[in-house]
Amino acid sequence: MSTIARTQTPQGGRTRRAILEKAVDIASAEGLEGLTIGRLATELSMSKSGLIGHFGSKEELQLAVVETAREIFLESVVMPAMKADEGAPRLLGLCSHWLAYARAERFRGGCFFSAAAAEFDGRPGPVRDRIVQLMREWLDGLEAVISDAKRLGHLHRDVDAKQLAFELHALEMGANWAFQLFGDREAPARAHRAIRERLAAVSLLLVEQ
């Protein structure tokens, strides 16, 4: 109140971080609604009240879980892909890292956002709004990278960026779907093959690997 720069919250919110790590894991498998405060507290050997004290309400916990999943997605998929050169290499990098991330089972239930989007597409509220916003950002990002590739002469200039982004994203989700539902370990490779051939058909460069 007195000083402008408040002291950092003690121990840097380690408990909060541990809660969220476990929560994303559970939510990817059981859903954000199936994620229960009691269940989460038990798995962390905490009390329900001590746990929810970090967030205030279940809805705010869910929102924090979404943010955490976003951070993990960014560092698992987007940041590694950004090391690749602009244009087609970066586009292929985004797709490859996405498939690797889904295949690596970073979370128990596969891609968090595939599950969350399906769960909340029919439930209004701030959680849904945030998920929609993040998915929109992802698709817009894909589209922007495709446009870059066109500008750089990597892809044909008559490629419909929005259309191609839709198709690539659909193939990625299809891979996660088959991997999770059937345990089909070949699904990511199938999606990767489809993506490579789809890009090769509109590419002006040799598609590497």
Add this chain to the structure above:
Amino acid sequence: MSTIARTQTPQGGRTRRAILEKAVDIASAEGLEGLTIGRLATELSMSKSGLIGHFGSKEELQLAVVETAREIFLESVVMPAMKADEGAPRLLGLCSHWLAYARAERFRGGCFFSAAAAEFDGRPGPVRDRIVQLMREWLDGLEAVISDAKRLGHLHRDVDAKQLAFELHALEMGANWAFQLFGDREAPARAHRAIRERLAAVSLLLVEQ
């Protein structure tokens, strides 16, 4: 007990049918677990006990809901497509009717199975087992129609039927996903375009429409 041929259950299970119709609708939007006996009873102006008496338990209700969704899917997608000629026309018919069925919002929450598969892919039990079985049947069916089209000379003989079935299914799910999450009314058309072009690339016939 005495006679072998028991009498038909009175009024032909009309109430049971009405329950299931409403239940599939709710479940497509809120999920099979979010489908609540109390909520269902209220929407049907029934008592919880009177309702669950038709099924015995919630799990058996869920299984009945899955069977009902299957019947509706068969008559909305598979049966209309079977009127088309064997091979490529039937394949295109399956995809078109699937997209029309998703777009028509036959259920509040879009395709029931897309939602149910995502919800139950991480939860063991008979409901999940049945969903896996039906999804397997659908993908195998797609694959069989593709093989027919190859045999009839509609598609190139070196087409990988399993791979193509995966891709077509992924595009359909992508359309349902964008339609439900964003309300993107152009998504089915985008998927249809992608499917047409994908088929045209491996087709030996002019792809109609």
Add this chain to the structure above:
DNA sequence: TGCGCAACCGAACGTTCGTTCGCTCTCTAG
């Protein structure tokens, strides 16, 4: 040394969940 605050706990709240029980209707078969 003592004050204050954040972290956390245990207990309890009211609500909703799925399920069970006993009862009342309304048919229909004999």
Add this chain to the structure above:
DNA sequence: CTAGAGAGCGAACGAACGTTCGGTTGCGCA
């Protein structure tokens, strides 16, 4: 005409849900 079965209701149950409250601990700062 009567017996029996199925449909449906209302009340109640134990468990789990999210949330609230008061109290205890332990660390940092004055």
